[in-house]
Each structure stands twice: as structure tokens, then as C-alpha cells.
Amino acid sequence: MKLESHFNLDYTLSCGQVFRWGKANGWWYGIVDGSILKVRQEGDELHFSAYPEDVEDEFIKSYFRLDDDLTNILRIINKDATINKAIQQFNGLRIVRQSVWDCLISYVCATNASIAIIESMLRNLSEMFGDEIVVNGKAFFSFPKVKKLAKASVNKIKLCNVGYRARFLSEIAKQVENNPNLLEELRNSDYLKLRDELRSLPGVGPKVADCVSLFAFDKLEAFPIDVWIRRVIYQIKGAAIPRTKDGTEKPLTVSEYTELSSFARRHYGKFAGYAQEYLFYYIRSKDR
DNA sequence: CAGGTC
DNA sequence: CCTGG
Numbered sequence: 001m002k003l004e005s006h007f008n009l010d011y012t013l014s015c016g017q018v019f020r021w022g023k024a025n026g027w028w029y030g031i032v033d034g035s036i037l038k039v040r041q042e043g044d045e046l047h048f049s050a051y052p053e054d055v056e057d058e059f060i061k062s063y064f065r066l067d068d069d070l071t072n073i074l075r076i077i078n079k080d081a082t083i084n085k086a087i088q089q090f091n092g093l094r095i096v097r098q099s100v101w102d103c104l105i106s107y108v109c110a111t112n113a114s115i116a117i118i119e120s121m122l123r124n125l126s127e128m129f130g131d132e133i134v135v136n137g138k139a140f141f142s143f144p145k146v147k148k149l150a151k152a153s154v155n156k157i158k159l160c161n162v163g164y165r166a167r168f169l170s171e172i173a174k175q176v177e178n179n180p181n182l183l184e185e186l187r188n189s190d191y192l193k194l195r196d197e198l199r200s201l202p203g204v205g206p207k208v209a210d211c212v213s214l215f216a217f218d219k220l221e222a223f224p225i226d227v228w229i230r231r232v233i234y235q236i237k238g239a240a241i242p243r244t245k246d247g248t249e250k251p252l253t254v255s256e257y258t259e260l261s262s263f264a265r266r267h268y269g270k271f272a273g274y275a276q277e278y279l280f281y282y283i284r285s286k287d288r
Numbered sequence: 289c290a291g292g293t294c
Numbered sequence: 295c296c297t298g299g
Contacts, residue, residue: 016291110291111292113292113296113298114290115291116290116298117299118291161297163295164295164297166296168293202294203294204293205292208293225291226292228291
């Protein structure tokens with residue numbers, strides 16, 4: 001497929017927004033909605049195939065948000081020196097349009113865990129509760145379906161090394177099982193309403209709700225704040241992070257979260273979520 | 289400690 | 295709080 005506007009597959013899949021993609025022999029392999037996608041970029045050509053069934057160009061365009069006017073978005077969010085550097089360095093990074101269920105479960109797992117551990121948890125869940133898909137003799141496992149997870153006991157879910165998150169996963173699965181439209185109904189809500197609705201689910205606080213709003217509900221104004229983004233925002237504001245007496249950073253409170261994320265929306269505008277992705281990748285690649 | 293939440 | 299790197 002010929003790319004019509006700028007895009008960088010490596011940045012897009014490496015920046016930390018998706019957990020079920022890996023690169024091998026120059027190809028990216030990902031598990032998306034029960035299919036195995038194989039993708040490779042060569043300049044302005046995007047090569048891809050899918051198993052067990054092929055996918056249309058339209059699916060790829062939608063998944064990688066190739067329909068977003070990235071030039072315009074980057075122009076709008078380019079409001080300070082830090083984001084300017086991030087944009088220079090990672091130009092072509094796009095937000096991935098994830099499916100709601102996978103995204104929700106993934107980010108509930110992502111609380112208080114490092115990326116390597118999140119990936120391991122999702123792999124374990126998929127191997128235990130997903131369907132096996134064999135491609136070229138290699139086994140992949142699709143994401144667990146709602147029904148499968150709803151029927152599983154908390155103890156069995158815990159075998160996936162998800163720790164205390166097991167009861168959240170179980171409870172969310174049961175709620176969705178009892179009300180299959182629960183999540184899709186929210187699509188018509190505006191961002192703030194959606195955020196509140198998502199927060200009513202167990203294990204979903206402001207950070208997870210913003211991630212799901214941004215990655216699965218097209219709410220590009222959502223601005224998820226974690227410890228890294230928090231540091232950048234204070235840096236941009238020219239203010240110091242609140243610290244305790246012993247010098248460590250104070251935990252982020254809900255009111256501080258609300259204040260910082262509304263600052264980010266005032267500062268970056270309606271595409272603040274794009275700013276967040278660029279900043280997150282930039283600060284992570286710089287500070288480690 | 290780690291991309292928070294109850 | 296769970297738990298692996």
C-alpha cells in the first residue's frame with residue numbers, strides 16, 4: 001500500500017501505546033482483533049499481510065490512523081521547545097486505533113507495572129484464555145474474549161501473574177458479559193462523560209480512563225498522565241514537582257491530575273493526546 | 289521500583 | 295496491593 005502522508009511504523013509501534021507487537025527479521029508481528037498482522041515499511045510503501053484472513057487497506061488505514069492530518073495536528077500541538085524537539089525526533093509517530101475491549105483490559109493490567117511486565121501479563125492471559133493461531137509453524141494467541149474471562153475464576157486469572165488486577169479483570173468481564181453494549185454505548189458520549197463512565201469500572205482511574213478514551217474512543221483531547229508525563233509537564237510549566245520531606249516525588253492526586261490534564265488541553269488544544277504520545281516517547285528515550 | 293487504584 | 299526484572 002502506498003502511504004499518502006508521512007508515517008513512521010517503528011515509532012508508532014515502539015512508543016509504548018501497544019503491547020502486543022514485536023519485531024522479527026525486519027517485520028512487525030502483531031495480534032489485532034483475532035488476526036495476526038505482519039507489517040513492514042519501506043519508505044512510503046507499507047507492506048502487510050494477515051492470518052488467518054487477509055485484511056483490506058481500509059483496515060490498515062484505520063488501525064494506524066492514516067486518515068489523521070498529521071501535518072496539521074503537529075503544527076497545532078507544537079507549542080513549546082520540548083514538544084518541538086519531540087516532534088523533530090519522532091515525526092511520523094501516529095496514535096493506533098485500538099479495539100475497546102483489548103485496550104481496556106491492557107491498561108487495567110498496566111497500572112503500577114513496567115512495560116516488560118505488562119507484556120508478560122497480556123501474553124499469559126492470551127495463552128490461558130485466548131485462541132491459538134498458527135502462522136508458519138509459529139503459535140500466536142489472540143486476546144481473551146469477554147465470555148472466556150467472565151467465566152474464569154479470579155484464582156485462575158491470577159495464574160497469569162496479574163496479581164491484584166485479577167479481580168478487576170474478572171469484574172469488568174462479568175459486567176460486559178451481562179451488558180454487551182456497555183462499552184460501545186459510550187461511543188456517543190463526549191470526552192468528559194466517557195471518562196467518568198469508564199472510571200466507574202473497577203480498576204479504572206483517571207489514567208486508565210484517559211488511555212482508553214484516547215486509544216480506543218478517538219478522544220484525541222484525552223491526555224493521560226503518568227509519572228513521566230507529569231515530570232515533563234512541570235518542566236514545561238517551569239514549576240517543581242511536589243515532593244515529600246525526604247525529596248521523593250509525592251504521589252499524583254486526583255485533583256492534581258485534573259489540573260495538569262486541563263492545563264495540557266489548554267496548552268496543546270484538541271489534539272493534546274498526540275502531544276502526550278510524542279512527549280512520552282521523547283522523555284522515555286531521553287531519560288533512560 | 290514499575291506508565292495507579294481502591 | 296501482586297510480582298518480576
